[in-house]
Amino acid sequence: MPAPRPNDDAVPPVPVLHVLTVPLAELGVPTAPDLRELLAGSGLLAWTVDGQGLVGHGRAAGHTVRGPDRFTAARVWWDDLAAAAVVEDRVGVPGSGLAAFGAFSFAAESGADSGLVVPELVVGRRDDDAWASLAVAAAPGAPFTLSAEDVVAAWVHHHGAAPGAAVAAAPAAAPGPVHLSPGALDEAAWTQAVREGVELIRAGGLEKLVLARDVLARTAGPLDPVAVVRDLAHRYERCWTYCVDLGSGAGRLLGATPEMLVRVLDGTARARVLAGTLDRDAVPAGEDPQRFAARVLGESEKQQHEHGFAIDSLTASLAPYTEVVTSSPEPFILELPNVWHLASDVTAVLRPGPAGDPPSSLELAEAVHPTAAVCGTPTAAAAALIPELERMDRGLYAGPVGWLDAAGNGDWGIALRGAVQQDEHTVRLFAGCGIVGASDPEAELAETWAKLRPMLQALGLGADPAGAAPGAGAAAPRRPGR
Numbered sequence: 107m108p109a110p111r112p113n114d115d116a117v118p119p120v121p122v123l124h125v126l127t128v129p130l131a132e133l134g135v136p137t138a139p140d141l142r143e144l145l146a147g148s149g150l151l152a153w154t155v156d157g158q159g160l161v162g163h164g165r166a167a168g169h170t171v172r173g174p175d176r177f178t179a180a181r182v183w184w185d186d187l188a189a190a191a192v193v194e195d196r197v198g199v200p201g202s203g204l205a206a207f208g209a210f211s212f213a214a215e216s217g218a219d220s221g222l223v224v225p226e227l228v229v230g231r232r233d234d235d236a237w238a239s240l241a242v243a244a245a246p247g248a249p250f251t252l253s254a255e256d257v258v259a260a261w262v263h264h265h266g267a268a269p270g271a272a273v274a275a276a277p278a279a280a281p282g283p284v285h286l287s288p289g290a291l292d293e294a295a296w297t298q299a300v301r302e303g304v305e306l307i308r309a310g311g312l313e314k315l316v317l318a319r320d321v322l323a324r325t326a327g328p329l330d331p332v333a334v335v336r337d338l339a340h341r342y343e344r345c346w347t348y349c350v351d352l353g354s355g356a357g358r359l360l361g362a363t364p365e366m367l368v369r370v371l372d373g374t375a376r377a378r379v380l381a382g383t384l385d386r387d388a389v390p391a392g393e394d395p396q397r398f399a400a401r402v403l404g405e406s407e408k409q410q411h412e413h414g415f416a417i418d419s420l421t422a423s424l425a426p427y428t429e430v431v432t433s434s435p436e437p438f439i440l441e442l443p444n445v446w447h448l449a450s451d452v453t454a455v456l457r458p459g460p461a462g463d464p465p466s467s468l469e470l471a472e473a474v475h476p477t478a479a480v481c482g483t484p485t486a487a488a489a490a491l492i493p494e495l496e497r498m499d500r501g502l503y504a505g506p507v508g509w510l511d512a513a514g515n516g517d518w519g520i521a522l523r524g525a526v527q528q529d530e531h532t533v534r535l536f537a538g539c540g541i542v543g544a545s546d547p548e549a550e551l552a553e554t555w556a557k558l559r560p561m562l563q564a565l566g567l568g569a570d571p572a573g574a575a576p577g578a579g580a581a582a583p584r585r586p587g588r
């Protein structure tokens with residue numbers, strides 16, 4: 107459905123893009139590659155899961171937005187860009203042709219830019235289909251001259267090697283010591299904020315509240331984001347690894363999220379809802395790990411209760427757009443290297459809007475954000491309390507991150523288990539937890555450390571920052587014993 111247009115004076119003119127998509131077979135790459143091998147070079151944009159997805163380089167166009175209308179403003183820009191673009195798509199699958207990466211702030215009031223960026227070169231893979239797309243700005247009315255040779259030239263430029271040739275491996279993410287320090291709140295202050303949250307819930311003001319905190323990592327040597335992204339993509343292969351830099355100076359968002367906010371493919375929407383977490387390091391000696399997870403997560407009333415809020419909030423916000431919504435009959439246990447989660451997959455058949463088109467992935471991302479998994483229940487009460495208790499601007503953390511194409515397809519994950527790289531030596535890591543009346547603040551603090559672990563490991567800090575990985579030279583804030 108086209109985005110409702112604000113006053114036309116407020117809409118910036120879009121560039122005219124020429125886009126050519128060719129199958130990789132046409133570039134001499136007969137079998138679809140594992141996209142993780144292409145995570146290299148400067149100006150990387152990425153969205154990969156299990157070696158599939160989209161990997162972008164360079165920048166053909168981009169648009170940043172802020173405020174409560176940030177999604178609508180981005181959609182108007184995208185609709186205009188797509189309408190003006192001249193596209194030759196020889197593949198015709200979701201993600202081929204004109205495609206953009208994007209990231210949106212958690213809060214409408216955030217000072218962080220949200221937006222979309224169209225890479226110059228995108229290499230994509232979906233099952234056995236693999237393709238490369240080249241996008242370049244052209245003068246209005248200019249003839250379309252892009253050829254497969256131009257795609258190869260862009261590939262060589264960005265990858266330093268021809269299609270099919272091995273790309274140089276990235277060095278260590280953070281050479282030299284990494285120093286950790288508290289962000290907005292130290293551990294004691296954050297635990298106190300959780301305590302206040304629990305009291306408010308018990309007093310009946312709300313049912314669930316998600317509270318997060320940030321940790322700053324300073325690296326002695328320059329931090330290589332490519333090495334971080336590669337590490338995450340290999341270690342967390344069941345998660346969606348993301349790397350998005352909107353180019354506005356707001357920093358680079360990177361991480362590996364296990365949570366799919368909404369994915370739209372050919373008129374069907376899917377989501378993976380998580381709520382309920384168990385640290386895999388918390389298995390008591392002698393216990394069978396799988397049985398422990400099944401008992402603690404699957405049979406816990408608190409966890410099931412928390413999970414129920416997340417499913418209900420998603421299905422309620424999808425309802426106006428859907429014909430039929432189905433979810434896994436029972437939540438299942440998602441096993442990740444750091445934690446187990448209670449998870450449910452939701453599928454919805456989309457209903458066409460008044461103009462006949464089903465809603466686009468970005469329209470749905472706006473409709474379902476923020477879910478109870480990252481905000482709380484009721485949404486408005488939780489959203490108002492979050493900045494008050496967390497004492498920080500979440501920025502892009504816990505907002506939608508992903509990609510979209512001109513046909514309305516796209517994946518929007520929730521930007522969790524990640525960080526914002528602010529400069530060559532500074533990354534700001536985030537993690538949060540769902541709080542209910544029965545929550546124990548110390549246990550929630552320990553859970554944030556488990557959720558920070560993917561990024562800490564990618565920075566070379568090992569599983570336990572307080573123990574300081576040998577050679578990493580970490581100086582960590584206090585970590586509670588468990």
Ligand SMILES: C=C(O[C@@H]1C=C(C(=O)O)C=C[C@H]1O)C(=O)O
Binds near residue numbers: 380479536540
């Ligand atoms: C808020 C985060 O995670 C969310 C909270 C969870 C929970 O409280 O159990 C589980 C998964 C996510 O929905 C985070 O990782 O920062």
